[in-house]
Every structure is written in C-alpha cells, then in structure tokens.
Amino acid sequence: MSLWGWILAGCAVAFATKLTGYLLPSRWLESDGFRKTSSALTIALLSALVATNAFASGQTLAVDSRALALAAAAVALWRRLPFLAVVIIGATVAALGRLAGLP
CATH class of the missing domain: 1.20.5 (Single alpha-helices involved in coiled-coils or other helix-helix interfaces)
Structure with a gap:
C-alpha cells in the first residue's frame, strides 16, 4: 500500500x-468503570509520550540533558510549584546540561 x-x-x-x-x-x-478506565488510559498515554520524548533519540535510547530536565521538572511538580515555574526549571536545566557538554 x-x-x-x-x-x-x-x-x-x-x-x-x-x-x-x-x-x-x-x-x-x-459508568464508574468507564470513567476510571478512561482516566487511567489518559495518564498512561501521557506518561508514554513523556518517556518517549525524554529518552528516545532516533532509533536508540539516550540519557542526556532531556532526562535531567525531566527529573528537575518532576521535583518541581512534587514541590507543587506553578506550571510556568516547572517549565522554566526544566528548560533551564536542559540548557545547563547542554552547556556542560551533554548531548
């Protein structure tokens, strides 16, 4: 085709x-079962998208500045910072990681 x-x-x-x-x-x-299932699928799909974007590099897996940014953003979310702060922290950590020589 x-x-x-x-x-x-x-x-x-x-x-x-x-x-x-x-x-x-x-x-x-x-129904409650449908609502629980649909909310669980939403979380699973979003998690898979985040993991793919953070660790995939072409056809291979890579741990680089994106993984550091994801970890920093996760800590910021855990500390219940506003969303804009989470984005800025993640972007800053990724920029610093690339400045330090990480791919």
Missing part, C-alpha cells in the same frame, strides 16, 4: 473511533 493509502486508512480508523463514541449509549459512558 502506498503512503497515501496508509494515511487514508489512518483517517478512516480515527473517524470510526470517534463515530463509535457518539453511537455508544450514554449510560455506558457515565
């Missing part, structure tokens, strides 16, 4: 998934 075929197939799957959400009975969507 060509690249455009895969793109169209992905679009069709995304549309079908969204349509399925509209066609489900509302009592299913309002």
Whole structure:
C-alpha cells in the first residue's frame, strides 16, 4: 500500500473511533468503570509520550540533558510549584546540561 493509502486508512480508523463514541449509549459512558478506565488510559498515554520524548533519540535510547530536565521538572511538580515555574526549571536545566557538554 502506498503512503497515501496508509494515511487514508489512518483517517478512516480515527473517524470510526470517534463515530463509535457518539453511537455508544450514554449510560455506558457515565459508568464508574468507564470513567476510571478512561482516566487511567489518559495518564498512561501521557506518561508514554513523556518517556518517549525524554529518552528516545532516533532509533536508540539516550540519557542526556532531556532526562535531567525531566527529573528537575518532576521535583518541581512534587514541590507543587506553578506550571510556568516547572517549565522554566526544566528548560533551564536542559540548557545547563547542554552547556556542560551533554548531548
């Protein structure tokens, strides 16, 4: 299949998934089990995205200044600092790590 075929197939799957959400009975969507599952999936997907962006470098895994920035941001979140402060701390630590020679 060509690249455009895969793109169209992905679009069709995304549309079908969204349509399925509209066609489900509302009592299913309002159940406690569904809410717990959907919130757990959201956290899992966000965690996977963060881990991929922090430790992946092309086809390999790398521990570099991004890992330091993630650790600093995690500490800032643990200390319950405002979100803007967390972002600034993470960016500062990443910049300092790169200044120190980490990739």
